[in-house]
Amino acid sequence: MLKKILSRIQPTAAAAPAPATITPPAPATGARSSVADLTKKAAVSLTKHGLSGQRAAVYLVLDRSGSMRPYYKDGTVQYLAEQVLGLSRNLDDDGTVPVVFFSTEIDGTTEVSVAAYAGRIQAEHEALGHMGLTFYDRAMEYVIKLHRASRAAASGIPALVVFQSDGNPDNRPLTEDILRTASEEEDIFWAFVGYGPNVSFLTKLDELSGRRVDNASHFHALDPRNVADEELYDGITGQFKTWLEATRGAATPQH
Template sequence: MSKIDFRKKLVQYTLEKKQLTNVVARVGIVLDISGSMQTLYKNGTVQEVVERILAVASKFDDNGTLDVWVYDNEYSRLPSVTERDFGQYVDKHILNNDLIHKFGRNNEPPVMEDVIRKYTVEENDPTPVFIIFINDGGVVKSIKHTITHSAVQPIFWQFVGIGNSNFEVLKRLDTMEGRIVDNASFFHLDDIAAVSDENLYDQLLNEFPMWIKAAKEQRIIRP
């Protein structure tokens, strides 16, 4: 069994455990490419993260497609990735792509606005959107406005903090007021490469079911 097939089986197990087997969702990943992330890009960790998240998209999305963004103080929307073309994705589309701005400072709202634009303007569709947002610290406080503004949209933001930086802004996501539903969650991993696939999928999908239920009740997504 290939690694991607094994991971898909683990995702299926997690979906069954969390009663998400009947959920169809569009899946995207937003990758921090600020200066402090250089080592993780160059040692293959980010490529591995893309492959691990692709297994989630393969089970949730009808066409098995994972949408991809990278950002520092600028952002790029990259070609989507599938099981057919994930090999060397990071090298080909990011590290060896001179058009990608990389290893600057971080600024989250512009890339988040592009995510919202893609799923609510370009592809206006009530199908739930599950965004996995990888960040290694220093998130700007103005993301609170973007998250609050997008609470009426069919988008759930799952932030994953990696490393040992300051994640105070992200830690307060669950207690943010002024939203029709709680549309964002956060968990922290010191070393994402050391976390098992099973553990990663369990944490990634921990709060998504609660958002699905609340979003249906508020008719943000179809009941």
């Protein structure tokens, strides 16, 4: 079924230029933690939610639509990658987090690891150049294929995808179809992280009907520069265990 959905994806027209004027964000008020400290904080959250010792392949998907420019400029996106790396060190055994950048299409990919993370996201972002529109389906399809081909999937290890965006997508029905089909066919949990005020669709995905299991959550970071590490980790991991339990016994779709 997923193959039929993905076969409908067609190239889109060239992305519209980014807005001419973007208000610079205010500086973050809190100090940023080291990856070692983030690893400890993530462990506390995992334990709180009954996930201590759980294995998962962790992926990070990052929005590169034009409105995201301030969050890259002030280091907010770079820090999110470090936070996800800290989480991954508790869940994943390969020491790296695959990173997918998307806008109108897949803009590029990289990975972060303890050996190579400092400044990596910003450097990759700048090298990619033009920032486009907001098409979730491109990134979702890419991560599904990536996990299917992974050693983790071959070993029966589920995926936890931290999917960040600051805007509603330009392809809502297809995004909904992919999420519904993934709830049937994929061992993937989608932890959506919304930046700013314009992410109502992420809440809709969190509550989407017609799925075999609830395979998504939404953590809304209205001002991500000032969200505590612990709050972010709880937002990402809070529904993950419920999904893990549901995928190993669910039989009826949500309504």
